[in-house]
Amino acid sequence: QQPVQSPQAVILREGEDAVINCSSSKALYSVHWYRQKHGEAPVFLMILLKGGEQKGHDKISASFNEKKQQSSLYLTASQLSYSGTYFCGTEIGSNYQLIWGAGTKLIIKP
Amino acid sequence: DTGVSQDPRHKITKRGQNVTFRCDPISEHNRLYWYRQTLGQGPEFLTYFQNEAQLEKSRLLSDRFSAERPKGSFSTLEIQRTEQGDSAMYLCASSLSVGPTDEQFFGPGTRLTVL
Numbered sequence: 001q002q003p004v005q006s007p008q009a010v011i012l013r014e015g016e017d018a019v020i021n022c023s024s025s026k027a028l029y030s031v032h033w034y035r036q037k038h039g040e041a042p043v044f045l046m047i048l049l050k051g052g053e054q055k056g057h058d059k060i061s062a063s064f065n066e067k068k069q070q071s072s073l074y075l076t077a078s079q080l081s082y083s084g085t086y087f088c089g090t091e092i093g094s095n096y097q098l099i100w101g102a103g104t105k106l107i108i109k110p
Numbered sequence: 111d112t113g114v115s116q117d118p119r120h121k122i123t124k125r126g127q128n129v130t131f132r133c134d135p136i137s138e139h140n141r142l143y144w145y146r147q148t149l150g151q152g153p154e155f156l157t158y159f160q161n162e163a164q165l166e167k168s169r170l171l172s173d174r175f176s177a178e179r180p181k182g183s184f185s186t187l188e189i190q191r192t193e194q195g196d197s198a199m200y201l202c203a204s205s206l207s208v209g210p211t212d213e214q215f216f217g218p219g220t221r222l223t224v225l
Contacts, residue, residue: 002152030211041112041201041216042153049210087152094210096141097166100152 001026003090005101012078012108020104022088023070031064031071032089032098035082042087045073075106083108112136114217116202122223123192130188131220135204141212142185144177145201147219153201159185160207192224 003024010018022031030049034042046057048064048071056062059076075082085105089098113136123129135142140161145153156175157167161182174192179185189196199219205212 032211032214034216041114041218043112044213044215047211047213089152091211095166096143096158096205096212097155098153098214099155102150103152 001092002099003088003101005086005088005104007104008102009105009107012106014080014108014110015077018075018078018106020073020075020086020088020106021070022072022090022101023068024090024092026069026090026092028064028066028069028071028090029093030091031062032091033062033071033073034087034089035084036087036103037084045086078106078108080108080110082106112215112217114202114204114215116200116217116220118220119218120221120223122225124225125192125194127192128188128190129192129222130186131200131202131222133185133187133202133204133217135184135202136206136215137183139204139206139215140182141205141207142179143203143205143214144185144187145203147199147201148197156187189222192222194224197222197224 033045036042062073064071085103115134143158144156147153159179174190177187201219202217203214
């Protein structure tokens, strides 16, 4: 039931782009994306509701393909501050209970 | 700082002891969540409150775990007869129900080490 995130880790040079995927075996009501830096709490990025909408702010955006039960997070022109572990939290039905993926570790090098 | 605070930040205890953690959510938030996170994993849902009512509890959660949210404000999570497998980061999050789903604001966590 835990969503599968891919890749597990990615190393980029500053300015490069990255895509992080989150796939579920269950139909999803919503997908939540968070970033967690080492030793810190997860920080909210965005929520996508079923309906296939795409969201974004600054150079971070995400899409939600309801039929494929998956979401993708897009990081464009990555900055050093984007480093961290990215988690997707999936909601099956509107019950406010998130099931989290194992995370994707993103390392940005200057 | 998200405005969610947790106390203590670190707790070291011996196996078999009871421990209690406290979470103070953002004041106007009506929902409060407890998660457990181990190294290299995402948060694992434990339980959630809407105001003072505990609405969901993970089926994986042992009876040794109990949580309360008296008066719908702060919350406590108690672990009785701790085991080494309970060692983890315990995260609290809060949210305000304004739509079909909520943005959750996380506290800094309480790191529990059971010796």
